[in-house]
Amino acid sequence: MIRKLILTALATVAFTAGSSFAQEVDPVIKDVPFSFDGPFGTYDQHQLQRGLQVYTEVCSACHGMKLVAIRTLGDVGGPHLAADQVKAYAAAFPVNDTASNPQYNDASGKTRALTPNDNFPANNMMGAPDMSVLAKARAAFHGPYKLGINQLIHGIGGPQYIVAILEGYTGKTKDVAGNTVYENDIFPGGWIQMPNTVLSDGQVTFADGAPNDKLSEAKDVAAFLMWAAEPKMMERKHAGFDGVFFLIILTSLLYLTNKRIWAPMKGKKTA
Numbered sequence: 001m002i003r004k005l006i007l008t009a010l011a012t013v014a015f016t017a018g019s020s021f022a023q024e025v026d027p028v029i030k031d032v033p034f035s036f037d038g039p040f041g042t043y044d045q046h047q048l049q050r051g052l053q054v055y056t057e058v059c060s061a062c063h064g065m066k067l068v069a070i071r072t073l074g075d076v077g078g079p080h081l082a083a084d085q086v087k088a089y090a091a092a093f094p095v096n097d098t099a100s101n102p103q104y105n106d107a108s109g110k111t112r113a114l115t116p117n118d119n120f121p122a123n124n125m126m127g128a129p130d131m132s133v134l135a136k137a138r139a140a141f142h143g144p145y146k147l148g149i150n151q152l153i154h155g156i157g158g159p160q161y162i163v164a165i166l167e168g169y170t171g172k173t174k175d176v177a178g179n180t181v182y183e184n185d186i187f188p189g190g191w192i193q194m195p196n197t198v199l200s201d202g203q204v205t206f207a208d209g210a211p212n213d214k215l216s217e218a219k220d221v222a223a224f225l226m227w228a229a230e231p232k233m234m235e236r237k238h239a240g241f242d243g244v245f246f247l248i249i250l251t252s253l254l255y256l257t258n259k260r261i262w263a264p265m266k267g268k269k270t271a
C-alpha cells in the first residue's frame with residue numbers, strides 16, 4: 001500500500017514537473033549544415049558573395065549593418081571581392097535612412113556616395129534590428145532546459161536561427177494597434193513585424209546560377225551574416241590549433257625532461 005502511494009506521488013511530481021518544463025521548451029530549430037561548421041570549416045567565398053547580394057537587394061531595405069566596414073568585402077577568407085568591385089559596390093549602395101546616417105552628408109547637407117572606407121549605413125526601417133552582429137547575438141540551440149549542452153556539438157546556431165525565422169511563418173496575420181504582425185513559430189512571442197513576403201523563391205538571381213529557391217537564398221544570407229558578425233572565425237580556429245599543437249610539443253618535452261632529471265634516482269631504486 002505504502003509503496004503504491006509513494007509511486008503515485010512520484011508519478012504526479014514527475015508529470016507536473018514535466019508539463020511545466022514543457023511550456024518553456026524552445027521551438028526546435030533545424031540544424032542547417034554550413035561550410036564553416038566544425039573545427040576545420042571555412043567560409044565558402046561564393047556563398048558569401050551570394051549572401052551579400054541577398055542582403056543588398058532585399059534585407060538592406062530595412063536592416064542596417066553599421067558596424068561592418070564596406071572595405072572588408074575585399075578580405076581574403078570573406079567574400080573577397082576585387083578592389084574595383086568593392087569601390088563600385090560602395091558607390092552604388094543607397095543610403096535609405098538618411099536621418100540615421102548624417103555622417104554621409106557632404107558640406108551642403110546632401111547624401112554623398114559611399115566609399116569602401118565607409119561602414120554600411122544604419123537602417124531601422126519599421127524597427128528592424130541592425131544586422132552587424134545578429135548572427136552571433138542569437139542562438140538556435142539551447143539544449144535541454146537551456147543548459148547549452150547542444151551548443152558543444154552543433155555550435156550556437158545564429159545562422160540556423162536566421163534561416164528558421166525566414167522559414168518560420170505560418171501564414172497567419174493579425175492587427176496590433178494598426179500594424180500588421182505575422183505569426184512566426186520561431187520568433188520569440190510568436191508574432192513578428194517583418195512581413196512574410198520579404199524573401200521568396202526566385203527573388204534574387206545569382207550570377208553563378210546557384211539555386212535561388214527561398215531556402216537557398218536564406219542559407220546564403222545567413223552565411224553572409226555569420227561572416228559579417230565574425231569575419232575572423234578561421235583565424236580564431238587556426239590560433240586554437242596552433243595553441244593545442246604547441247601544448248602537445250611542450251608536454252612531450254616536459255615529460256622527457258622529467259624522465260631525464262629523475263633517471264638517476266629511479267635507477268638507484270630498481271638496482
Ligand code: HEC
Binds near residue numbers: 054061138
Ligand atoms: C520590410 C522590411 C524588412 C525586410 C526587407 C527584412 N526585414 Fe527582417 N525584420 C524586419 C523587422 C521590422 C524586424 C523586427 C521584427 C519584430 O521585432 O517584430 C525584423 C526582424 C528580423 C529578424 C529577427 C531579429 C531578432 O531580433 O531576432 C531576422 C533574423 C531578420 N529580420 C532577418 C531578415 C533577413 C535575412 C532579411 C533579408 C532576406 C530581412 N530580415 C529583410 C523588417 C524587415
